[in-house]
């Protein structure tokens with residue numbers, strides 16, 4: 576079946592058309608600057624990227640252009656919309672309302688809307704994308720796949736914060752975790768690679784991208800993860816601070832007169848490896864600078880790796896052991912230097928780096944030596960394929 580996967584942001588709409596039988600991506604692209612002017616970037620599998628300026632006052636026009644591009648006589652991949660069996664939508668926050676993917680209907684959309692306060696930047700945009708697709712393809716089933724759903728198996732002691740309990744009861748303040756589709760996909764793939772049931776394994780998945788999170792997957796279930804109520808907690812990220820002493824907020828307020836909005840902007844957009852290095856949030860830039868002897872870039876990379884290693888250690892404790900540690904996403908898959916920086920901290924687990932294997936990029940590969948007691952792997956994630964598979968499974 577062909578599944579159209581949609582990942583909608585406030586001013587962008589990413590899409591992929593996937594043949595779930597062959598697992599092939601048929602075409603992909605992004606609509607950018609929706610509500611400003613509008614640009615469609617479209618790429619057929621194996622083809623060149625085509626960029627065209629199109630007026631996109633709303634997501635409705637964006638989806639219309641995507642569907643036209645997919646059916647274009649010269650560069651399209653389908654003849655009619657009947658060839659799209661279903662649409663899988665990435666929905667960022669399902670709170671406690673959703674523990675798994677769902678077929679979207681009016682009642683479900685209203686329940687997703689209830690979660691909007693918890694992800695004000697993401698969920699409303701996700702819903703706009705769903706409604707635009709429903710308008711364009713009224714008889715095609717729509718499925719919602721939640722970033723938070725995989726983590727709904729976390730035990731209470733992992734998701735409750737050390738705050739007054741009524742904040743959980745009244746306002747649902749708790750750890751939710753994100754990147755669930757990726758953590759689920761990678762942990763299942765690890766089990767396939769090592770040839771054991773996922774139910775018999777303790778796996779730590781390190782999803783290291785612009786946004787980064789780590790997940791402890793015990794017997795196929797998420798038992799803890801580093802992101803929290805929002806995707807700001809946990810690791811030091813591209814521009815997000817991750818864990819900090821909450822009292823820093825008051826201190827900055829007193830010193831600089833920052834209000835809540837100012838502080839949230841700093842923590843989300845001006846911190847992380849970018850904030851430390853004052854240079855870039857992109858690890859390629861930081862590595863170049865490190866090679867030229869830049870102290871702050873070197874420090875940012877060291878802080879990043881140290882935090883990853885500390886989280887791995889805490890999840891070994893949470894699961895009372897670990898069988899496999901997997902690196903994934905932009906940095907995890909491609910940055911051998913970051914992986915090499917993390918590995919020395921894992922010596923106590925009987926882990927040693929296979930330097931030759933670690934130099935292979937973007938492929939499934941074991942980067943620990945054969946003698947290592949715990950296997951460390953690189954497993955490329957594929958969130959779109961995971962959403963497409965979920966969509967088919969549900970139908």
Ligand code: ADP
Nearest residue numbers: 783784785786856857858859904905906909910
């Ligand atoms: P997200 O989906 O959160 O936007 P990605 O998983 O695509 O992020 O990761 C993007 C990041 O991956 C980039 O900011 C960059 O730091 C890193 N990255 C991508 N390619 C490479 C590479 N070849 N070497 C090192 N880092 C890379």
